[in-house]
Each structure stands twice: as C-alpha cells, then as structure tokens.
Amino acid sequence: MKNIKGVFLxxxxxxxxxxxxxxxxxxLEKKKTAERYRGFHYNDIEECIGCGTCATxxxxxxIDMIKIDGIEPKKGDSGLRPRVDNGRCCWCxxxxxxxxxxxxxxxxxxxxxxxxxxxxxxIPGVDHPExxxxxxxxxxxxxxxxxxxxxxxxxxxxxxxxxxFAEVVLGYMQEEARREASRCVDxxxxxTACPDHMHIPEYIAAIADxxxxxxxxxxxxNNPLPELCGKVCTRQCETVCAISHLGDPIAIRxxxxxxxxxxxxxxxxLNPKIAEPNGKKVGIVxxxxxxxxxxxxxxxxxxxxxxYEALPKAGGMTFAGIxxxxxxxxxxxxxxxxxxxxxxxxxxxxxxxxxxxxxxxEKRHDALFLGVGFHVPYRLGIIGxxxxxxxxxxxxxxxxxxxxxxxxxxxxxxxxxxxVAIDAARVARRLGAEVTILYRRRVEDMPADWEEIEGAEHExxxxxxxxxxxxxxxxxxxxxxxxYGMAEMVPDPKGGRPRPKxxxxxxxxxxxxxxIGAIGQEADYSFLPERIKExxxxxxxxxxxxxxxxxxIDYIFAGGDTVNRTMDAISAIADGVKAVEGIxxxxxxxxxx
Amino acid sequence: MTxxxxxTTLYLGPQHPGITGNMMIELKVTGDTVQRxxxxxxxxxxxxxxxxxxxxxxxxxxxxxRICVPEPDPNEENLxxxxxxxxxxxxxxxxxxxxxxxxxxxxxxxYFLWMGGQAGSMGLYTMPQWTVGDRDYILDxxxxxxxxRVYHMYIWAGGxxxxxxxxxxxxxxxxxxxxxxxxxDYDRLFFQNALFLKRSQGVGVIDKDKAMEWGxxxxxxxxxxxxxxxxxxxxxxxxxxxxxEIITHEGGDIYARAMVRRREIEQxxxxxxxxxxxxxxxPVHNPGPNPLKWKLPAGEAYVRTESARGEFGYYVVSDGSxxxxxxxxxxxxxxxxxxxxxKMLVGANIADVSVIMNSLGTCPPEIER
Ligand SMILES: Cc1cc2nc3c(=O)[nH]c(=O)nc-3n(C[C@H](O)[C@H](O)[C@H](O)COP(=O)(O)OP(=O)(O)OC[C@H]3O[C@@H](n4cnc5c(N)ncnc54)[C@H](O)[C@@H]3O)c2cc1C
Ligand code: SF4
Numbered sequence: 001m002k003n004i005k006g007v008f009l010x011x012x013x014x015x016x017x018x019x020x021x022x023x024x025x026x027x028l029e030k031k032k033t034a035e036r037y038r039g040f041h042y043n044d045i046e047e048c049i050g051c052g053t054c055a056t057x058x059x060x061x062x063i064d065m066i067k068i069d070g071i072e073p074k075k076g077d078s079g080l081r082p083r084v085d086n087g088r089c090c091w092c093x094x095x096x097x098x099x100x101x102x103x104x105x106x107x108x109x110x111x112x113x114x115x116x117x118x119x120x121x122x123i124p125g126v127d128h129p130e131x132x133x134x135x136x137x138x139x140x141x142x143x144x145x146x147x148x149x150x151x152x153x154x155x156x157x158x159x160x161x162x163x164x165f166a167e168v169v170l171g172y173m174q175e176e177a178r179r180e181a182s183r184c185v186d187x188x189x190x191x192t193a194c195p196d197h198m199h200i201p202e203y204i205a206a207i208a209d210x211x212x213x214x215x216x217x218x219x220x221x222n223n224p225l226p227e228l229c230g231k232v233c234t235r236q237c238e239t240v241c242a243i244s245h246l247g248d249p250i251a252i253r254x255x256x257x258x259x260x261x262x263x264x265x266x267x268x269x270l271n272p273k274i275a276e277p278n279g280k281k282v283g284i285v286x287x288x289x290x291x292x293x294x295x296x297x298x299x300x301x302x303x304x305x306x307x308y309e310a311l312p313k314a315g316g317m318t319f320a321g322i323x324x325x326x327x328x329x330x331x332x333x334x335x336x337x338x339x340x341x342x343x344x345x346x347x348x349x350x351x352x353x354x355x356x357x358x359x360x361x362e363k364r365h366d367a368l369f370l371g372v373g374f375h376v377p378y379r380l381g382i383i384g385x386x387x388x389x390x391x392x393x394x395x396x397x398x399x400x401x402x403x404x405x406x407x408x409x410x411x412x413x414x415x416x417x418x419x420v421a422i423d424a425a426r427v428a429r430r431l432g433a434e435v436t437i438l439y440r441r442r443v444e445d446m447p448a449d450w451e452e453i454e455g456a457e458h459e460x461x462x463x464x465x466x467x468x469x470x471x472x473x474x475x476x477x478x479x480x481x482x483x484y485g486m487a488e489m490v491p492d493p494k495g496g497r498p499r500p501k502x503x504x505x506x507x508x509x510x511x512x513x514x515x516i517g518a519i520g521q522e523a524d525y526s527f528l529p530e531r532i533k534e535x536x537x538x539x540x541x542x543x544x545x546x547x548x549x550x551x552x553i554d555y556i557f558a559g560g561d562t563v564n565r566t567m568d569a570i571s572a573i574a575d576g577v578k579a580v581e582g583i584x585x586x587x588x589x590x591x592x593x
Numbered sequence: 594m595t596x597x598x599x600x601t602t603l604y605l606g607p608q609h610p611g612i613t614g615n616m617m618i619e620l621k622v623t624g625d626t627v628q629r630x631x632x633x634x635x636x637x638x639x640x641x642x643x644x645x646x647x648x649x650x651x652x653x654x655x656x657x658x659r660i661c662v663p664e665p666d667p668n669e670e671n672l673x674x675x676x677x678x679x680x681x682x683x684x685x686x687x688x689x690x691x692x693x694x695x696x697x698x699x700x701x702x703x704y705f706l707w708m709g710g711q712a713g714s715m716g717l718y719t720m721p722q723w724t725v726g727d728r729d730y731i732l733d734x735x736x737x738x739x740x741x742r743v744y745h746m747y748i749w750a751g752g753x754x755x756x757x758x759x760x761x762x763x764x765x766x767x768x769x770x771x772x773x774x775x776x777x778d779y780d781r782l783f784f785q786n787a788l789f790l791k792r793s794q795g796v797g798v799i800d801k802d803k804a805m806e807w808g809x810x811x812x813x814x815x816x817x818x819x820x821x822x823x824x825x826x827x828x829x830x831x832x833x834x835x836x837x838e839i840i841t842h843e844g845g846d847i848y849a850r851a852m853v854r855r856r857e858i859e860q861x862x863x864x865x866x867x868x869x870x871x872x873x874x875x876p877v878h879n880p881g882p883n884p885l886k887w888k889l890p891a892g893e894a895y896v897r898t899e900s901a902r903g904e905f906g907y908y909v910v911s912d913g914s915x916x917x918x919x920x921x922x923x924x925x926x927x928x929x930x931x932x933x934x935x936k937m938l939v940g941a942n943i944a945d946v947s948v949i950m951n952s953l954g955t956c957p958p959e960i961e962r
Contacts (some may be wrong), residue, residue, distance in 0.1 A: 006787030059652035092655035
C-alpha cells in the first residue's frame with residue numbers, strides 16, 4: 001500500500017456523524033419558499049377582465065378561458081376566466097408577465113397529491129381562494145413585456161391652431177402606426193364595446209403586419225364612414241382596452257385614421273361587388289351617418305337607394321356640426337363620392353315635408369329609413385334669450401360650416417359642458433374672440449371628451465365651472481352682459497351624481513358680445529303626417545325600434561340620434577348597418593328559407 | 594478456455610447511477626472486457642428544436658431551459674444572445690454581469706452534481722449525499738433570484754427577468770465562502786482518496802492528438818492539456834472584464850478531467866466574487882416589442898458559451914416572421930456521450946463503463962433535445 005494517506009484521509013468524513021444535518025429532517029418541516037417562488041396560480045377575479053392574453057402566451061396551452069357562474073359578460077369584461085391545467089403548466093410565469101391587468105400571479109403553493117386527474121384543472125381565484133394570501137411571483141413595475149406607452153400623436157400647437165381652421169391632429173406616420181399597432185394583444189375586448197362591433201383586432205393586426213390594404217378591407221366590412229370615425233369617433237373601444245388597465249389604451253381611433261389615409265380612393269382597393277338590382281326601392285330621410293350607412297350597404301346588396309337631405313351636403317351633424325379643424329370637408333367629400341360611386345343617390349337641398357311630401361315618399365319606395373337626427377336646440381329658458389347675438393351652438397356651427405359669416409364680437413360666453421359647447425367655444429376662438437365656457441357642474445363632470453377639454457384650454461378657452469346663467473342683459477336690443485350665480489355641489493338624494501345648487505348672493509356679471517347656448521337638442525318630427533305620428537311609438541323624443549331598427553310601422557325603419565341615447569356617430573352607423581339586415585328581411589324575406 | 598472467450602451482449606441502462614436522464618449502452622463483452630459498445634438513445638427525445646418552430650420567440654424561453662436538466666442556464670443565455678445579435682438589441686451592463694453570475698453559479702451546481710455521480714459510479718456513496726445537499730444551497734439562491742430552483746427561465750432577450758433581491762449579493766458570498774471551505778472536505782473524501790486515484794489515473798484516456806479532431810470540448814479537452822475555453826477564446830457578456838486563466842491538466846484520463854473541474858469550481862467562485870465587486874447599477878432589461886407581435890428581423894446567428902460540459906452552441910435562423918425558422922442546438926453531450934464514448938469503451942473493463950461515462954459529462958436530455 002503505497003498511498004497510505006489516500007486510504008486514511010476519507011475517514012475524516014466520520015466527524016460529520018456528530019454534526020447536525022443541514023438537509024431537511026423528519027418530522028418533515030415544509031420548506032419556506034423564496035419571495036419570488038413560482039407555484040400554483042392565483043387570479044384576482046374582480047380585477048381580471050377575461051381578455052385571455054394569458055392563454056395566448058402560454059406555450060404549453062395550459063390555459064383555457066371558461067365561463068364561470070356568477071360572472072357575467074359586460075362592457076370591458078368577457079365574463080370568462082382562465083382555467084389552468086396543472087398537468088401541463090411549467091410555471092414559467094409568462095402568463096403573469098403578460099397579464100394586462102396584473103390580476104394573475106403565481107403563489108408559494110406547490111403541493112398537490114391526488115389520484116383524481118380532473119383535480120389538476122384549477123380555476124385560479126375561484127378554486128383555492130386562500131391562495132390570494134400566498135401571492136409570490138407577481139408582475140414587476142419596472143420590467144414589462146407589454147408596451148404600455150402610446151405612440152404620441154403629433155398636433156398643431158395651440159397658438160398656431162387658433163389662427164385657422166386647419167386640422168389639429170396630424171396623423172401617424174407609417175412607422176408610428178406600425179409601432180402603435182404592435183402594442184395590441186388581440187384580446188378583442190374592444191369589439192363588444194364598439195356599438196358597431198368593428199373588426200378591431202383584425203385591422204390592427206393587419207397594420208402591425210404592414211398590410212394596410214387588408215386593414216382597410218376589415219374596416220369597410222361594417223363601417224362605410226371610417227374617415228369620420230378615424231378622426232372624431234367617441235371611441236368607446238379605447239375606454240375598455242385591456243392595455244388601458246396599466247397603461248395607455250391602444251390608439252384604435254388613430255390607427256383607423258391611419259389606414260384610411262393611406263388610400264385616396266377606397267374603391268380601388270376594395271373593388272366592391274355590387275349585387276344585381278333586386279327591384280326594391282328604399283328611401284332614406286336624412287343624410288347623416290345613420291342614413292348614409294344604411295344606404296351604402298343597401299346599395300351594395302342591390303337595392304335602389306335614394307337619400308333625401310335638407311342641407312346642401314350630406315353628412316348630417318358631421319357636416320353641419322363638427323368643426324372643420326376636427327373633420328375636414330375633403331375627408332367628408334371622399335366618403336360621399338365613394339357612396340355615390342357604388343350607386344347611392346343623394347338628393348340634397350330636399351327637405352321631406354317641404355320639398356317632397358311624406359306621402360310622395362311612401363309612394364316612391366318599398367321601405368323607408370328615418371335618420372333625421374336632433375337638430376332643434378333646447379332653449380336656455382332665461383330672460384334675454386331672444387336678444388340679438390344670443391344664439392344656439394348648432395345654428396352657429398352650421399352657419400360657419402356652410403361658409404357663412406357670423407359676427408360674435410370679441411367676447412363670447414358659451415353655456416354647456418358637452419362636446420357641442422367645446423366645439424362652439426373653439427370655433428369662436430378661431431374667429432378671434434375671447435371665449436369663456438360657463439358650466440353648471442365641476443370640470444370633471446363635463447360630458448365632453450377630456451381631450452377636447454384639454455384642446456380648448458390649450459387654445460386659451462377659459463372655463464368657469466359651477467356657474468349657472470341667470471339672465472342675459474341687453475343694450476339696444478343686443479347682448480351686453482351675462483349674469484350668473486355660483487353653485488355648490490350637493491349630493492343627489494336619489495343617489496345620482498351630485499347636483500349644483502345656487503349659493504345665495506354669490507352672483508357675478510360678465511360683459512360679453514355674444515351668448516352661445518349649447519345645452520342639448522331634440523328632433524323635429526313635423527315632417528311626419530299625423531296618421532304616422534299616431535302609429536309610431538315615440539318615447540321622450542326618441543322613436544322606438546326593435547333589434548332590426550324596425551319601428552312600430554313595418555315599412556319604416558329608423559336609427560341614429562333619433563333612436564339612441566349615445567348621440568354619437570358610431571352608434572348611428574351601427575344602427576344603419578343593423579337596419580340593412582332588417583330591411584332586407586322585410587323586403588326579401590329570410591333568405592335561408 | 595473457450596467459455597471465457599465467448600462474446601456476450603450486456604445491456605447497460607437506460608438507468609445509470611449519477612447520470613441525469615436515460616440512455617442505453619449495448620456492450621459486447623468477452624470476460625469483463627468490452628469489445629464493442631453501441632449507444633442507444635431515444636428515451637428522451639422531446640423534439641424541442643422542432644417545437645420551437647411553432648412557437649413565438651418569447652415562448653421559446655421556457656422550452657430551451659429543459660434541454661439540459663443539470664445546467665439549463667447556458668441554453669437561456671445562448672438563445673437570448675443569438676436573438677439579440679440578430680436584432681441588434683443592446684443588453685444593459687448590469688444584466689450582463691448578472692448573466693455571468695448565473696452562468697457561473699450554474700457551473701458550480703453542475704460540477705457538484707457531477708462530483709456525486711462520478712463518485713457514485715465508483716461506489717463512493719457518501720459523496721452524492723454531500724454534493725446534492727451542498728448544491729441545494731445554490732438552488733436556494735436560484736429560487737430566490739428567479740422563482741425556480743431547477744428551471745430558471747430567467748435570462749431572456751434584452752437582459753434578465755428581475756433585478757437581484759435586496760441583500761442577495763451578501764447571501765451569494767456566504768454560500769461561496771461555505772462551498773469553498775467544503776472543498777477541503779471533498780478533497781479528503783474524494784479527490785485524494787486512494788480508491789478514486791486508482792480508478793481514475795490512466796483510465797479512460799483520450800488521445801490528445803485525436804481530441805480536437807473528434808470534437809472534444811470542455812473539461813475533457815482541457816484535461817488533455819489543450820487550453821480551449823470559449824469564455825477566453827471568444828469572450829461573451831462581460832468575461833473579458835474578469836480576471837481568470839484557462840485551467841488545463843495533462844494526461845487525458847479521468848483524473849485529469851476531474852482535476853480540471855475541481856479547480857474550475859474555485860475559479861467560478863473567484864469569478865462570481867469579481868462580478869459582485871464590479872457589478873454596476875442600472876436597468877437589467879432592455880425591453881423589446883410586444884411578444885405577441887414580435888417579428889425578429891430576418892437573419893441568422895451562431896453563438897456559443899462555455900458550459901460545464903464544454904462548448905455549447907446555438908444556431909438561430911429567423912425568416913423575419915413571428916416564429917423561428919430553425920433553432921439548432923449544438924451541445925457537447927452528443928459528441929462526448931455517443932461518438933466519443935463508443936470509441937473509449939473499447940477495451941475498457943465493465944466496471945469502468947459508468948465511470949468513463951460520468952467523466953465525460955454525458956447528459957442524455959441534451960443529446961436528444
Ligand atoms: C357640434 C357637434 C359635434 C359633434 N361631435 C361629435 C364627435 O366628435 N364624435 C361623434 O361621434 N359624434 C359627434 N357628434 C354627434 C354626431 O354628429 C351625431 O351623433 C350623428 O351625426 C348622428 O347621426 P344621424 O345620422 O342620426 O343624424 P344627423 O347627423 O343629425 O343627420 C341627420 C340629417 O337629417 C337631415 N334631416 C333632418 N330632417 C330632415 C327632413 N325632414 N328631410 C330631409 N333631411 C332631414 C339633417 O339635415 C341632417 O343632415 C357631434 C354633434 C354635434 C352637433
Ligand atoms: S406559468 Fe407558463 S406554462 Fe403555466 S400557465 Fe402560465 S404561461 Fe402557461
């Protein structure tokens with residue numbers, strides 16, 4: 001034995017017999033896991049919106065989205081929740097990293113012993129709610145896979161804007177649009193929020209994929225006025241965007257705008273197939289978004305369509321109301337010329353009830369669609385309202401949009417807090433006046449779009465909140481000043497939003513050259529004969545319709561502001577699209593039969 | 594004596610002491626001498642390379658770590674670096690230091706597993722008890738850093754997935770100090786053990802002149818006295834900012850390979866300490882596009898790391914789409930555990946088969962992928 005040392009050295013290990021073992025011992029103590037441990041899932045059911053991004057990213061297909069009792073689908077929530085198959089999951093945690101709401105996490109729980117394979121299916125948050133106390137691997141605030149920041153939109157600066165009616169928003173460049181579109185997770189939560197259920201994820205994906213033509217095709221599938229929506233839509237889709245929970249929503253509206261801007265003539269790209277004429281004639285009263293949308297798809301399906309419009313141009317409030325710096329006239333013209341190209345006949349300067357009688361209309365057509373909008377302004381109901389230079393916002397905007405001159409003087413007060421009030425104020429700024437908005441409630445209560453409010457402020461419009469007009473003071477039959485009282489907000493006994501209540505004695509007077517009222521509009525149904533009015537069900541100024549926009553008179557359909565309370569273009573478009581289905585069924589019968 | 598000379602077939606495996614995963618060796622023996630050896634793999638083929646062609650780029654990360662159980666991290670690092678190279682994405686310096694720390698910790702953990710396996714194959718069963726226990730201290734660190742003990746899914750494109758937890762560096766140092774101290778015990782029990790010396794010196798010799806030609810890499814190559822180490826030859830991450838020399842040992846036998854690994858444990862400890870001293874602050878991740886819409890620009894990259902078993906390479910091809918066109922993994926285990934092993938077993942004693950197999954760092958899950 002040459003290597004004596006090598007024989008004896010190993011015996012030094014014997015000393016460990018007397019040492020305390022460093023590994024786990026019996027009786028078994030459960031090991032405390034690390035703070036970031038990736039164990040079983042937990043889902044904050046209330047915060048989860050069922051977008052399914054977790055299921056999309058999981059490379060093991062360990063997640064499926066299922067319906068759960070007690071959770072109903074609603075705007076911004078699919079009503080589904082993830083179910084994890086613990087037999088497939090590898091606890092990589094990519095689902096946690098990708099969760100747009102941050103509701104999903106992994107816990108420190110890792111023991112499951114069971115002979116029942118079904119029990120490997122876990123609905124996080126529903127099964128084992130106690131895991132909520134054991135969250136360990138959670139989203140990180142710094143390190144994100146999702147891109148939460150919107151690509152900023154370029155705009156004219158405030159001082160430049162008030163000099164003209166040039167368009168304020170400049171639109172995305174190609175690279176910007178691709179980048180913005182790439183932020184989308186394709187969850188389609190937005191589709192349910194859009195009144196028209198546009199194919200949003202599809203057209204966004206097409207833009208991200210550099211296929212703008214495909215995007216345009218998806219867009220025109222159920223919206224013939226995307227130029228309009230791309231510029232001024234109220235974008236209910238964006239308010240529910242999954243990404244908006246932790247970041248900026250995808251700029252869905254601007255992406256639609258981008259797609260439409262790429263093609264000067266949509267007909268070239270879409271090359272629409274127009275069905276053979278089917279011999280049926282449809283008359284449309286009102287050339288607003290509702291009427292035009294119905295007309296467009298009816299014409300595509302072979303109907304003989306005529307739109308009757310009282311004003312010199314179609315477009316409705318999007319022509320006569322929305323100012324040109326938001327929706328330029330050439331965009332409107334582009335849409336209308338495409339309509340006419342596919343065969344929609346538009347008769348302008350034709351008011352039904354005046355130029356053509358309703359009876360005549362009934363004779364000419366097999367079915368009618370009413371999209372007459374709300375064009376009669378509410379009166380303020382205060383002394384001095386009939387003075388010269390006390391005007392209504394919709395009249396003011398219409399005159400300006402028609403190219404007529406309106407002299408508002410150099411100090412204007414606008415009364416109201418909605419989009420119409422803001423539009424009137426910003427237009428008056430462009431005419432060179434100093435402008436103040438007087439609004440009954442707080443700024444945060446204003447129904448106007450926050451971007452619009454911000455835009456007005458950038459342009460130097462002053463806002464006086466909690467101010468209630470009391471009287472318009474005149475001089476020589478003309479507006480000279482407005483008297484208003486300040487209000488405090490008191491809780492609504494019925495549980496609604498707080499109401500303004502005048503503070504006794506807190507009254508002010510402001511010298512002004514014009515007062516512009518913008519507190520709402522209603523419809524003018526005077527063109528309808530009595531026998532029709534009797535049969536039509538009209539509730540609080542709105543015509544009642546069924547799911548296919550059919551009124552209580554079977555050959556009359558209706559849509560847009562005259563029907564729905566949302567009072568925006570996309571709802572009007574959706575009504576028009578839906579009515580096409582109704583009219584087709586009514587005139588041609590159910591094709592499937 | 595015709596009975597003794599008769600050739601018999603012996604099937605060894607697919608289970609082996611000290612080897613992660615399964616493979617089988619068909620031995621033709623006369624007496625207790627191996628005449629020919631044929632490896633049979635196929636127990637562990639999961640088709641990862643093909644699977645990845647149907648996965649988004651981000652989804653590949655939870656897959657690649659599974660290619661090698663004892664040492665998943667070089668896979669993650671390779672894939673991340675190949676992608677970054679194709680994309681031209683910068684990795685923050687702090688993340689590069691963290692990556693080196695992770696790679697070296699995983700090297701130590703891997704060597705500890707090898708030590709247990711190597712000793713176990715010689716019948717020295719105290720060793721696996723010790724090494725598995727001590728390796729767990731490193732796994733504790735991994736659990737704390739990444740949330741997973743074995744599969745870390747921590748290194749990803751653009752950096753790493755989380756910053757170090759508070760006080761983590763101190764805990765790393767404590768574990769390093771402990772392991773360094775333990776090396777003396779391991780020397781006494783194993784590296785200086787007469788039995789180990791007897792069974793390793795002059796056994797399983799790789800011909801130095803043939804080693805390069807056969808594609809031998811890592812400790813088996815350095816155990817032939819050839820200084821080849823990717824960390825030095827083609828430094829990646831921040832290896833060029835760290836002070837270390839390539840470790841070699843002459844002889845080409847099991848002992849030489851063991852000594853290379855033994856000294857490299859100390860070397861890794863030293864590298865990690867330097868990393869902790871030099872690690873700058875700053876971000877640990879340079880974000881890329883939304884993983885669901887992430888198209889890697891068309892292009893290809895071949896990257897390599899020095900893993901515990903030797904040079905580990907990834908060839909990644911992108912056709913500019915959402916998914917890889919091809920990802921090919923070049924691991925050392927295929928060369929060592931299949932073609933080299935079959936050559937080396939000729940003439941070996943049956944009792945040495947497992948010992949040789951262990952000494953080459955054979956890893957069936959990596960062979961088959
Ligand atoms: C100032 C202003 C700004 C707005 N801004 C936005 C916005 O940014 N985003 C948004 O989504 N929505 C906005 N809206 C609302 C939007 O314009 C309307 O909701 C939408 O135009 C309603 O469409 P409609 O087809 O129902 O009716 P309208 O657009 O009102 O169209 C009705 C048409 O019918 C015509 N008509 C009425 N009676 C007759 C008759 N007897 N014979 C023939 N023609 C008739 C009218 O002249 C009119 O052209 C705004 C509205 C206003 C007033
Ligand atoms: S942890 Fe990974 S494998 Fe498990 S459900 Fe989430 S994404 Fe899928």
